Amino acid sequence: MENAIQIPLLTLLFxxxxxxxVALYYFLGICPLISISADLKASFNMxxxxxxxxxxxxxxxWAIYHLLLQPMExxxxxxxxxxxxxxxxxxxxxxxxxxxxxxxxxxxxxxLPLITVNCAILGVSMFAVLREYSLIQSLVFAAGSGxxxxxxxxxxxxxxxxxxxxAVPVHLGKTGITMLIAAVIALAFSGVSELMSGGF
Amino acid sequence: xxxxxxxxxxxxxNNPVFILAxxxxxxxxxTLKVENAFFMAxxxxxxxxxxxxxxxxxxxxxxxxxxxxxYMLIIVTAVIAVEQLLKALFPExxxxxxxxxxxxxxxxxxxxxxxxxxxxHRPLEAFxxxxxxALGYAAVLLSIASIREFLGNGTLWGLHVAPDFYIPCRVFxxxxxxxxxxxxxxxxxxxxxxxxxxDS
Numbered sequence: 001m002e003n004a005i006q007i008p009l010l011t012l013l014f015x016x017x018x019x020x021x022v023a024l025y026y027f028l029g030i031c032p033l034i035s036i037s038a039d040l041k042a043s044f045n046m047x048x049x050x051x052x053x054x055x056x057x058x059x060x061x062w063a064i065y066h067l068l069l070q071p072m073e074x075x076x077x078x079x080x081x082x083x084x085x086x087x088x089x090x091x092x093x094x095x096x097x098x099x100x101x102x103x104x105x106x107x108x109x110x111x112l113p114l115i116t117v118n119c120a121i122l123g124v125s126m127f128a129v130l131r132e133y134s135l136i137q138s139l140v141f142a143a144g145s146g147x148x149x150x151x152x153x154x155x156x157x158x159x160x161x162x163x164x165x166x167a168v169p170v171h172l173g174k175t176g177i178t179m180l181i182a183a184v185i186a187l188a189f190s191g192v193s194e195l196m197s198g199g200f
Numbered sequence: 201x202x203x204x205x206x207x208x209x210x211x212x213x214n215n216p217v218f219i220l221a222x223x224x225x226x227x228x229x230x231t232l233k234v235e236n237a238f239f240m241a242x243x244x245x246x247x248x249x250x251x252x253x254x255x256x257x258x259x260x261x262x263x264x265x266x267x268x269x270x271y272m273l274i275i276v277t278a279v280i281a282v283e284q285l286l287k288a289l290f291p292e293x294x295x296x297x298x299x300x301x302x303x304x305x306x307x308x309x310x311x312x313x314x315x316x317x318x319x320x321h322r323p324l325e326a327f328x329x330x331x332x333x334a335l336g337y338a339a340v341l342l343s344i345a346s347i348r349e350f351l352g353n354g355t356l357w358g359l360h361v362a363p364d365f366y367i368p369c370r371v372f373x374x375x376x377x378x379x380x381x382x383x384x385x386x387x388x389x390x391x392x393x394x395x396x397x398x399d400s
Contacts, residue, residue, distance in 0.1 A: 024375055024376075025375050026229065027224075027225045027226075027228040027229040027375065027378070028225055028229075028303070029225070030224040030225045030228060031221070031222065031223075031224055031225065031308055034221060034224065035221075076280060076283075076284060077280070078302075079276055079279060079280055079283070079302050079305060080273075080276045080277075080280065083272055083276055083305055087269070087272070117306050117308065117311060118306065119225050119303050119306035119307070122302070122303060122305065122306050123299055123303055126299040126302055126303070127299060130298065130299055169387065170390075170394075171387050171390035171391045171394060172383065172386065172387050172390070173386070173390060175221045175386060176383045176386040176387055176390075177383075179379045179380075179382050179383040179386070180379065180380070180383045182379045183376045183377075183379030183380045183383065184376075186374075186375050186376040186379060187376045190374060190375065190376065
């Protein structure tokens with residue numbers, strides 16, 4: 001990952017989505033993963049919302065960082081700007097969807113405020129800047145990360161539906177069993193990365 | 201005495217990670233080495249204490265509708281300061297932690313304390329509450345990191361402590377290991393709590 005310029009876009013997409021998944025490899029966005037994954041439909045909607053917001057904010061943050069902060073040597077303010085941009089984007093998206101696409105708003109609306117403090121979104125923006133991706137690479141990285149996060153939350157929700165009808169150890173509780181499910185899925189995903197390193 | 205009780209509340213009965221399931225991302229992500237976990241815990245502690253005391257002192261001046269935005273700005277200020285300090289004093293640790301320092305902003309432990317406690321209490325009480333929560337968070341982080349570093353590398357804080365016949369188990373260095381150790385520790389804590397509750 002040192003030399004960002006040479007990574008093919010397809011590799012970037014798949015490594016962001018699967019082998020270096022935001023949730024299972026970088027542990028970003030774990031809190032909603034635990035709390036929302038009880039219901040498959042809600043998980044899928046949340047995953048889509050996160051992907052959409054991630055794509056928009058990564059592009060916006062990339063532009064702010066490279067066009068405003070870097071020329072003015074204000075890199076240390078990146079956190080402040082990123083957080084404000086994410087909050088503003090979420091707010092605008094909420095208004096926009098509410099006004100023009102009420103049916104979509106009904107699906108996504110309740111998840112939007114939660115996303116403001118989702119570390120996956122801030123994390124992806126920061127990784128994109130840290131690794132010096134170009135705009136296209138950042139977008140591909142954000143799309144892959146969003147898809148990967150959506151995939152993981154849907155898998156966990158599906159597994160949890162099975163677990164609901166079985167008895168889990170009392171002391172493990174909902175958080176513990178979800179962590180164990182995540183561990184197994186993370187093992188599977190890291191197995192895929194072995195395959196990929198052979199293939200590409 | 202009252203302050204000690206507030207401190208104790210945050211440390212064990214309201215432990216941010218195991219009981220309230222907050223701040224899971226950083227708990228999993230920075231626990232590869234005890235050293236990293238220690239610095240992370242210190243930084244989260246400073247941020248929590250600073251923002252709690254600030255919010256408690258300003259609680260009559262923060263408008264209710266904009267309180268989340270105000271919290272966010274206070275937290276971001278603290279995190280930027282801590283991040284710059286870390287970069288100046290311990291550059292290697294800053295490099296190892298990478299974007300996770302900035303991600304303290306979206307750590308729900310900090311925000312949770314502001315919303316649940318600091319906004320309705322006096323600064324001194326808020327200080328002890330934040331200190332207790334920070335210690336509770338640090339205890340979890342350090343125990344997970346010790347287990348992972350010992351099992352995965354046979355070392356603690358970089359020192360070789362494992363007996364010679366021990367073969368390090370690399371899975372604990374990988375992301376799935378973090379989930380497994382977390383689930384196991386959560387199980388142990390809940391089990392102990394149930395024993396204590398039965399006895400008392």
